[in-house]
Amino acid sequence: MSEGTSIVWFRDDLRVRDNPALTAAVRRGDPIVCLFVLDDESAGIRPIGAASRWFLHGSLAALAAELDELGLRLTLRRGPAERVVGAVVEEVGATAVFWNRRYGEAERTLDAALKSSLRDAGLTVESFQASVLFEPWTVLTGQGGYYKVFTPFWRSVTSGPPPRHPLPAPTATAAGAELHHRRVDSDDLADWALLPTRPDWASGLRERWQPGSAGAHERLRSFLRSAIGDYVDEQDFPAEDATSGLSPHLRFGDISPFEVWHAVEQHRARVPGDAKGASAFLRQLVWREFAYHLLYHLPTITSENMRPEFDRFPWAEPSSDELEPWQQGRTGIPLVDAGMRELWQTGVMHNRVRMVVASFLVKNLRVDWRVGEAWFWDTLVDADPASNALNWQWVAGSGPDAAPYFRVFNPELQASKFDRHGSYIQRYVPEAGTDAYPEPMVDLAESRRAALDAYATIR
């Protein structure tokens, strides 16, 4: 063992399995500081929303327990990450820092600056691929650009070598010595107040989610056991438990996409009858990759229309009172209200219904997609900068490979197709169809026409 100390800086990778940064630190053999920094201050880094904070609390608590079993300890600090990591390096006299890569522009800028200043100071600094299956700079078109359309992107990634196999959790034996942690002051997770108190709106989240790796792997196992075979036929039906529910776990890295990919491949080899479902599911997982690739190559997707003509779109400018019916699920359109209430109660919403509520906001109410994106950012436990922005732009028609603007989802038709027995609506809007339920806040046909007229002005 050398005389140094290694720091593993955890970010969107809150797990010990398939964590290349942690594995590298263990291999090095020095005492380790496992650090997480809550950064709400660095320029350009978007503070995470309230529902994500709730999930983060659980993932951090679970990670601390997993590290504890390895003989390591999670150190928590709060503040601008560059300063905080620099301070911990000083405090412990660190000789090496390891982390897994991030893909947002502000995050990359921060990481690059830190890497170069630490290297200048003589430290070993290494970063690893852990959160995406394919690095964005490795998937390029014949002309050397990035893909703006999903299907060729999918073809390209699936015609190359498969994603690497996941790494096991590090062990003392693999390191050839005991794992040592370096004692250093840590904040108390409870003091970060990531959980809501007054009011405590998280009871539905507690019922639905078990943040952390154990919860993620249990979800994956249960999906493979009972749902993947029917994924193609049932994934669009919000009343069914037909999708994996892995999105928040992938967001915080409780589980890695490599673990998911290979578990699905192994399942496909064992149960050939589920092959169609497995392919369809991996295709969805690759939508997440596509979103991260776009975020990497075109960082403005989070805030700017990808199609510039949308800069001229005559969006309505609703007051917060006018937005409330949509946010609170009181629009008088049952499928929209069911989705918005599902979101409020559970921190997620079924993908089909996300498209419907987004289309209703952007088209029937003609509200700028960024307003909806911001609400989702605050209320989704899986809110992620790449997928959220890409999907909002997809629905709005302002994105690449997007649904055309004139495709306005009709929530009533969608309900009759995808919630045939009304059980999803009944679950979240039991008063639908009674006097207690409000009249529709807009006429669907009329508002659709107005949306198309508005669109005609920018074509």
Ligand SMILES: Cc1cc2nc3c(=O)[nH]c(=O)nc-3n(C[C@H](O)[C@H](O)[C@H](O)COP(=O)(O)OP(=O)(O)OC[C@H]3O[C@@H](n4cnc5c(N)ncnc54)[C@H](O)[C@@H]3O)c2cc1C
């Ligand atoms: C307006 C809108 C906003 C969205 N915002 C987010 C977001 O902030 N974070 C997020 O993870 N997903 C977002 N999605 C995509 C999708 O709705 C969720 O990923 C999905 O509902 C998660 O449920 P699941 O894990 O059961 O999905 P499954 O069907 O089990 O899919 C497996 C995984 O594939 C990925 N995936 C599936 N569909 C998509 C998609 N359309 N785009 C990107 N990745 C996908 C997710 O990581 C998901 O966990 C959004 C969709 C819309 C229409």
